[in-house]
Amino acid sequence: MGRSPATTKDDAQALFHSLRSAYSATPTNLKLIDLYVVFAVFTALIQVGYMAIVGSFPFNSFLSGVLSCVGTAVLAVCLRIQVNKENKEFKDLPPERAFADFVLCNLVLHLVIMNFLG
Amino acid sequence: MARSLGFIIVLLAVTSICDAVAIFHPISESHRSAALELFSPAAGSFSGLEEAYEALRTFEVLGIEKPDTKDHTCNSVVDTLSSSSSNLKDLYHSLRVNGLLKCKTSKEALTGTVSRLKGGVKEATTLLDYYYSVGGLLLVKDQSSEVDVLLGNADGILRSIKALSQSDGRWRYSSNNPASSTYAAGVALETLSGVISLAASAIDENLIGTLKNDIVKLFDSIEKYDDGAYYFDDKVIDASGHQGPLSATSAVVRGLTTFASTSGTLNIPEEKILGLARFFLGVGVPGNSKDLYYQIDALSCLENNRVSVPLILSLPATVLSLTSNDKLKVRVNTVLGSIAPPLSVKLMQVFSSGSKDAPVLKEELKFDPKEAIHTMDALPEGVDIGEYVFAFEIVLSDPEDKRKYATGGRTKVPIHVTGVVGVDNAKLTLLEGDSVESEKKLNLPGKNDVALSANHLQKLHLSFLLTTPLGKPFKPHQALFKLRHETGVEHIFVVGNSGKQFKIALDFLGLVEKFFYLSGQYDIELIVGDAAMENSFLQPLGYVELDLPKVPEKATRPPSQAVDPYLRYGPKAEINHIFRVPEKRPPQEVSFAFLGLVFVPFLVFLIGLLRLGVNLKNFPTSTVPATFAILFHGGIAAVLLLYVFFWLKLDLFTTLKALGVIGIFLMFVGHSTLSHIASVSVKVKSA
Numbered sequence: 195m196g197r198s199p200a201t202t203k204d205d206a207q208a209l210f211h212s213l214r215s216a217y218s219a220t221p222t223n224l225k226l227i228d229l230y231v232v233f234a235v236f237t238a239l240i241q242v243g244y245m246a247i248v249g250s251f252p253f254n255s256f257l258s259g260v261l262s263c264v265g266t267a268v269l270a271v272c273l274r275i276q277v278n279k280e281n282k283e284f285k286d287l288p289p290e291r292a293f294a295d296f297v298l299c300n301l302v303l304h305l306v307i308m309n310f311l312g
Numbered sequence: 313m314a315r316s317l318g319f320i321i322v323l324l325a326v327t328s329i330c331d332a333v334a335i336f337h338p339i340s341e342s343h344r345s346a347a348l349e350l351f352s353p354a355a356g357s358f359s360g361l362e363e364a365y366e367a368l369r370t371f372e373v374l375g376i377e378k379p380d381t382k383d384h385t386c387n388s389v390v391d392t393l394s395s396s397s398s399n400l401k402d403l404y405h406s407l408r409v410n411g412l413l414k415c416k417t418s419k420e421a422l423t424g425t426v427s428r429l430k431g432g433v434k435e436a437t438t439l440l441d442y443y444y445s446v447g448g449l450l451l452v453k454d455q456s457s458e459v460d461v462l463l464g465n466a467d468g469i470l471r472s473i474k475a476l477s478q479s480d481g482r483w484r485y486s487s488n489n490p491a492s493s494t495y496a497a498g499v500a501l502e503t504l505s506g507v508i509s510l511a512a513s514a515i516d517e518n519l520i521g522t523l524k525n526d527i528v529k530l531f532d533s534i535e536k537y538d539d540g541a542y543y544f545d546d547k548v549i550d551a552s553g554h555q556g557p558l559s560a561t562s563a564v565v566r567g568l569t570t571f572a573s574t575s576g577t578l579n580i581p582e583e584k585i586l587g588l589a590r591f592f593l594g595v596g597v598p599g600n601s602k603d604l605y606y607q608i609d610a611l612s613c614l615e616n617n618r619v620s621v622p623l624i625l626s627l628p629a630t631v632l633s634l635t636s637n638d639k640l641k642v643r644v645n646t647v648l649g650s651i652a653p654p655l656s657v658k659l660m661q662v663f664s665s666g667s668k669d670a671p672v673l674k675e676e677l678k679f680d681p682k683e684a685i686h687t688m689d690a691l692p693e694g695v696d697i698g699e700y701v702f703a704f705e706i707v708l709s710d711p712e713d714k715r716k717y718a719t720g721g722r723t724k725v726p727i728h729v730t731g732v733v734g735v736d737n738a739k740l741t742l743l744e745g746d747s748v749e750s751e752k753k754l755n756l757p758g759k760n761d762v763a764l765s766a767n768h769l770q771k772l773h774l775s776f777l778l779t780t781p782l783g784k785p786f787k788p789h790q791a792l793f794k795l796r797h798e799t800g801v802e803h804i805f806v807v808g809n810s811g812k813q814f815k816i817a818l819d820f821l822g823l824v825e826k827f828f829y830l831s832g833q834y835d836i837e838l839i840v841g842d843a844a845m846e847n848s849f850l851q852p853l854g855y856v857e858l859d860l861p862k863v864p865e866k867a868t869r870p871p872s873q874a875v876d877p878y879l880r881y882g883p884k885a886e887i888n889h890i891f892r893v894p895e896k897r898p899p900q901e902v903s904f905a906f907l908g909l910v911f912v913p914f915l916v917f918l919i920g921l922l923r924l925g926v927n928l929k930n931f932p933t934s935t936v937p938a939t940f941a942i943l944f945h946g947g948i949a950a951v952l953l954l955y956v957f958f959w960l961k962l963d964l965f966t967t968l969k970a971l972g973v974i975g976i977f978l979m980f981v982g983h984s985t986l987s988h989i990a991s992v993s994v995k996v997k998s999a
Contacts, residue, residue: 225924233917237910244906248898290986290993297982301951305971308955309964 334539466511481530498563542587582718634731738776762854
């Protein structure tokens, strides 16, 4: 069955469209969390870009900045997993509890980050 | 074992050779000036009557004018004699000073003193009590003829003093104290002689005989130095603080001479009396006043005593020069420097250094009565330069004097004879193999300027003859040949000899390595020196230009020459601290640009939130939950604000403390808010 290159491109486009439609079905709160994660990651990337240009001095500040972004992104991902209703594992966990954990862990992370920032 | 035995043998040999070879001088001007210096009364008066007596006695013996403190001292003498609180010791010392100064004392004072002293004799228990009281009475007897001082129970007093004596000739201070000393023996002898002279009736002769035997026993404990000095040493430090051989020997001499003056001659060998005199003269000039007093007092006792008067043989110069034809001069005096009785001095033997035998000469020295010196016009035959020991003998003209004076048999004196050593036939030769390349005659010890050039295959020879004034061969202490390179590296060689001929042969082939392969100009120096040589010289002879082969790689480097010591410790280069170069920071514009860039994702986030249609519908509307919700968000904001302050200026501990407070508050508020929301959503679900 030979497929022409043009069909590959069409396939990719079709895949992309199906992803988009599937994504729009997700609840708003999950979309909110996704947006937050994207924001955090982009901030991290900008910081890495800055370090690449000007050099890594002071290294501790760079690390604390990048790790704050990455850390908060990771915590947001954990929140998303726990809050997602389709996730059978966390059926019994109320989302408010997950959110409270998210807030607490973020506060602790940022305390450490602020200490390491120098 | 063998080593210690060998050492003992060497020691015995040395001590036998050093058999009393020393020179002693009688009292001289240096003693007088020392006495003036040491005894000068501080603040115009003496510190005490004992010190005053010591100073005055020393001045009297040495013939120095007494200082002008007579009035002040006399006042204290009179005060002590008349005061009733003075003890025996004070009375004794003030009477001693009075004897020298002859102060005006009243008869009542003397009578009162005598009665107190006599009472002291009766009640005396210790040796010093007897000494002070008897001594005081004896002094009063000399100073005044009006007062009666004779002692009735002289025998009894003698026996009680004798009871304190010991079998070895020493005396104890009291019957309670078993410690004995030689100093106490001297004090006791003086006291005993005082009792004998103050005796009202005749003394038992046997008692005096036993006392004389005690003295002879005391002399058995006498000690001796190698140079012929005899002395007594006290190992015990007694209560009065007297210690050491000088005070002990001085006390014994005083006691002995006073006893002999009262009780007739004693059987003491004259060698020991002369040895005692030598001991005191051998001290030289003591450094403190008490030692000077002991020395001078003892010597004045020896000067004319009834046992035997020592005669001291001294030489004004012990170094004689053959060139200036020095004559040998000898003096014979008493210990205080007074003129001796008529005598002649004979030179018996001349020992050259190291030898123990010498022919007996018996040459008499000529006496010059004006200068009181015995001279020998010419030195004996065969006396060349070097070190000798001359043995003299004193022969008294009057045979009666033999008993009165101690001459000491053979007196050995070290003599040093110097002279000009002849340096002849000096030449510096350069040899190639066996044939002579060049020969330069040297004019020693005059100036020379030799210029030679040699290579490593040649040899350099130096030879000269050394002869003494009497034409004999001479070996000096130093005969050295020195080559110094222009860089300062020196090489020294010892010039050996056989008889008169001194020779050194330098074979440069063998010395190439020793010279560190340094070619160049070497300055030549010859050093010949000796203590007996009047013309010792250190003579630069010129230079030799040496051509040595090239330095191989493995040869030792010549030692680095000493740097000028002042340069070595001079200031060094200044060290500047290099500080850590600060890191390169990016220009500020770049940093600000990225600061702005970092906020872009945040703006995108906010825009995305709006696009998603985020709303606050679930926010509680009723009052209490609303407050809690607001407080919850406020709490989180407060924590974040606290973090900003933490970064800006707070430290971790303050932050943690504040965080703890806010955190508890936040937990409480958050719990209530979230549980409220949770209950609301459950209600919605179930509804």
